[in-house]
Amino acid sequence: MSVKNIYELAESLTEHWSPQVIASVNDQYIKLAKIESQLVWHMHQDEDEAFFVIKGEMKIEYKDSIVNLKEGDFHVVAKGTPHNPVAISDSCWIMLIESKSTLHTGEVQTEKTKSLQEQLSPSEIKNNY
Amino acid sequence: MSVKNIYELAESLTEHWSPQVIASVNDQYIKLAKIESQLVWHMHQDEDEAFFVIKGEMKIEYKDSIVNLKEGDFHVVAKGTPHNPVAISDSCWIMLIESKSTLHTGEVQTEKTKSLQEQLSPSEIKNNY
Numbered sequence: 001m002s003v004k005n006i007y008e009l010a011e012s013l014t015e016h017w018s019p020q021v022i023a024s025v026n027d028q029y030i031k032l033a034k035i036e037s038q039l040v041w042h043m044h045q046d047e048d049e050a051f052f053v054i055k056g057e058m059k060i061e062y063k064d065s066i067v068n069l070k071e072g073d074f075h076v077v078a079k080g081t082p083h084n085p086v087a088i089s090d091s092c093w094i095m096l097i098e099s100k101s102t103l104h105t106g107e108v109q110t111e112k113t114k115s116l117q118e119q120l121s122p123s124e125i126k127n128n129y
Numbered sequence: 130m131s132v133k134n135i136y137e138l139a140e141s142l143t144e145h146w147s148p149q150v151i152a153s154v155n156d157q158y159i160k161l162a163k164i165e166s167q168l169v170w171h172m173h174q175d176e177d178e179a180f181f182v183i184k185g186e187m188k189i190e191y192k193d194s195i196v197n198l199k200e201g202d203f204h205v206v207a208k209g210t211p212h213n214p215v216a217i218s219d220s221c222w223i224m225l226i227e228s229k230s231t232l233h234t235g236e237v238q239t240e241k242t243k244s245l246q247e248q249l250s251p252s253e254i255k256n257n258y
Contacts, residue, residue, distance in 0.1 A: 001204075003196060003198060003202050005201045007200075048154045049154075050154040062130070069132060070134075072134045073133070073134050073135075074134070075131070075132050076152050076154055097157070097159070097226065099155050
């Protein structure tokens with residue numbers, strides 16, 4: 001019977017690009033993250049990835065276009081599509097909806113890449129999903 | 130490359146308890162709804178159902194407890210759990226995350242029950258998921 005307030009939890013995050021799982025819904029995880037600057041070009045071959053902007057502005061860079069996202073905007077990166085998430089505002093908070101199998105930066109491994117364990121064992125959010 | 134603003138779309142809805150699909154993410158639909166008063170007791174035997182309160186207040190009645198949800202609150206009704214969603218404030222807007230197979234009022238059929246087709250063919254929201 002857990003209730004998570006996404007505004008309070010997102011605000012409490014201290015590390016950027018470190019998604020934290022707040023809920024499990026069927027075969028998907030719901031995650032919150034603070035972001036700044038860019039992540040990295042990557043893709044998820046078999047999984048869609050949904051972005052919902054809680055606060056601030058960001059953009060999704062595609063190979064041939066850019067999608068700008070402001071507060072309240074919901075956008076789905078289709079599976080198999082190379083993309084690079086980039087924060088526009090200094091402080092941007094997002095919600096992600098991803099398959100439980102989705103890797104943070106897809107097939108790419110960088111110093112920013114977080115393991116699923118790191119997303120599931122947050123020090124800052126008490127989980128009981 | 131569709132972008133949906135959930136505040137603008139939720140505000141534009143005119144009918145209560147009539148979820149409208151705004152996006153497809155893997156095997157889940159993302160839906161928006163305006164709600165007032167109560168829906169009906171029902172359950173989804175094999176599917177979790179996530180509620181996110183965009184505006185206003187609501188509660189989920191369970192057989193032995195009540196979960197109150199305010200703006201920004203995220204709550205998952207676990208599969209197989211009888212529940213009754215009830216709006217508290219006059220104007221309550223919610224986002225739902227549900228399996229594509231989920232029936233609006235589960236095994237219960239009422240005059241409020243919306244078919245998946247009604248949720249997928251909104252007159253008010255142009256979809257291209």
